[in-house]
Amino acid sequence: MDSFQSSGVNEPLLQPKSPPSPVAAEQVSSLLEETLSDTTLSWWSRLRKATVIEYKYLYQLAAPAIIVYLLNNVISMSTQIFCGHLGNLELAASSLSNNGIQLLAYGIMLGMGSAVETLCGQAYGAHKYDMLGVYMQRSTILLMITGIPIMFVYIFSEPLLILLGESKRVASAAALFTYGLIPQIFAYAANFPIQKFLQSQSIVNPSAYISAATLLVHILFTWLALYVFDWGLFGAALVLSLSWWIIVVAQFVYIVMAERCKKTWTGFNLMAFSGLWGFFKLSAASAVMLALETWYFQILILIAGLLPDPEVTLDSLSICCTILGWIFMVAVGFNASASVRVSNEVGAGHPKSAAFCVVVVTATSFIIAVVFAIVTVILRHQLSYIFTSGEVVSDAVSDLTPLLAIAIVLNGVQPVLSGVAVGCGWQSFVAYVNVGCYYVVGIPLGAFLGFKYNLGAKGIWAGMLGGTTMQTIILLWFTIRTDWNKEVEKARSRLDQWHNTKEGQLMVE
Structure with a gap:
């Protein structure tokens, strides 16, 4: 901490529970770039000092982000439990x-909202704070428009589910629940731009507090809806939609009222x-990039349902996948950190800091994933008993655990690279990589191994892990070969084009 104080950075702004203001963030960012460029220090001294700086910043971003994603996941899960x-x-x-x-709406909305991460992060790093609010509003408008066709999928969910082979009884009940989720579509449309707007400024703790408080309210309202007012599935879904709108409104009120957002939120424009x-x-x-990743393992479940003895296969x-999903939330927190740090440093014109933060966050996430x-491997015989007491399912889970362990390690790297x-704005490139690796290689290979060679669930999962491995290697190779000076120039050019255009039009590569 002394090294930070001697550099003119106020100590309270570096505490984990107080995300940095724009001034503090600039000081930390500049300090990191100066440290990496200081040739008067030995290589080891520069590495040690830079690592301390980056870890302080990374902790402030990753920990609350992980909590936010976990709590949001628990809100939906608690409704299913009720x-x-x-x-x-x-x-x-x-x-x-x-x-x-x-999941269709979630994948599309989260993906489209991620564009705000790129643009707000780079604008924030370049000190063009007034652009952040415009980007957030522009994204919200687009997502609201996108929500309209998605709404019709919800409205006609019953015939669609019957067409996909579900029984009329289950399809009818699921459709009733789905109708109550229609307001949630537009809550997503507002939430993700707001969330990315805050994350790009390293403001993550308020979202965590809001999500925690909303979870408590959600549990109470769901209990009232189901057991006091007897509103059934439709009522439970409406409460879930209401909870997401509570998150949206609370975050927006914070943006309007908070001193930290005075520079970045100047009102509607x-x-x-x-x-x-x-x-x-x-x-x-x-949207294509993230939605394809979100749906990938859901397809694994659908294909597995076609195997012999589908009940045990699907259970295992x-x-x-549930275990992997919970651990994946940790990687998603690092994903958000990587996006914020890279976009901020690239926007600020700090190529060395951008490259260094990529190494730190990737290595950290990888080590945690390996642990x-x-x-998971050590507890492979006990894992299933958290969910079921069946010995047959326990043996099946134990048999799949080596593949689960590989998936955990890959998910320690791949989300960070995404x-x-x-952060750099490579979404189009990654979308093509995802299509090729996931849907041209992974799924066909999994189906081939699972059905042609009678490897069952192991074959399907092994094939799909092959696609994930290929994608991870491509992204890793592309990231290693990145010229960060060119990325800084691209970001500067993109922001200058936007800023110098009378109509404020964004020029996207």
Whole structure:
């Protein structure tokens, strides 16, 4: 801490519970670049000092981000748990709607909202603070428009589910739950731009506090809706939608009221309606990139249902995917950190800092993933008993654990590299990589191994892990070969083009 104080950075601004203000963030960023460029220090001294600086910043970003994603996940999961106590049909309906139809909206909205990470992060690093509010509003407009066609998918969910082979009884119940989630679509449309707007400024703690408080309110309201007012599936879904709107409104109120956002939020601006096409292209690429990743392992479950003895297969795979999903939340926190740090440093014109933070966050996430993988292997015979007491399912989970461990390690690296891609604006490139690796290689290879060679669930998962491995290697190679000086120039050019255009139109590569 003394080294920071001697450099003119106020100590309270570096405490984990107080995210840095714009001034403090600039000082820390400049200090990191100066340290990496200081040839009077030995290589080891520069590395040690720079690592201390980066870890202080990384901790402030990653820890609250992980909490936010975990809590948001628990909000949806708690609704399923409540519905499960109503009966098997209600559990099946809420699970099908949440993990199937709702995932469509979540993947698209989260992906499109990630464009704000790139642009707000780079603008923040370049000290063009007034642009952040316009970017957030522009993204919200686009996502609201995108929510309209998605809404029709929700409205016609019952015939779509029947077309996909679900029984009329389950499809009807799932559709009833889905109708209650229609307001959630537009909550997503507002939430993700707001969330990325805050993250790009390293403001993450307020979102964590808001999510924690909302979870408590959500549990209370869901209990009232189901057990006091007897509103059933539709009521439970409406409460879930309401909880997401509570998060949206609370975060927006924070933006309007907080001193930290005075420079970046200057009120509603008609400029948000200009340059929508250029913004849409980057948003669409982001949506494709992240949605394909979000849906990838869901397809694994669908394919597994076609195997012999699907009940045990689906149970074991669902348990493994649930464990992987919880651990994945940690990687998602590092994904957000990588995106913020890279976009801020590139926007600030600090190529060495951008490259260094990529190394630090990737290495940290990888080490944590390896630890989780080792623990998973050690506890492979006990893991399934958290979810079920069946010995057959336990043996199946134990048999899949080596593949689960590999998936955990890969998920310690791949999401971070995706965060780097978002920070630099490489969404289009990564979208093409995802299509090729996931859907041209991974899924066909998994189906071939699972059915042709009778390897069952192990074959399907092994093939899909092959696609993930290929994608990770490509992104790693691309990141290693990146010329960070050129990335700084691209960011500067993009922001200057936006700033110098009378209509405020965004020029996207």
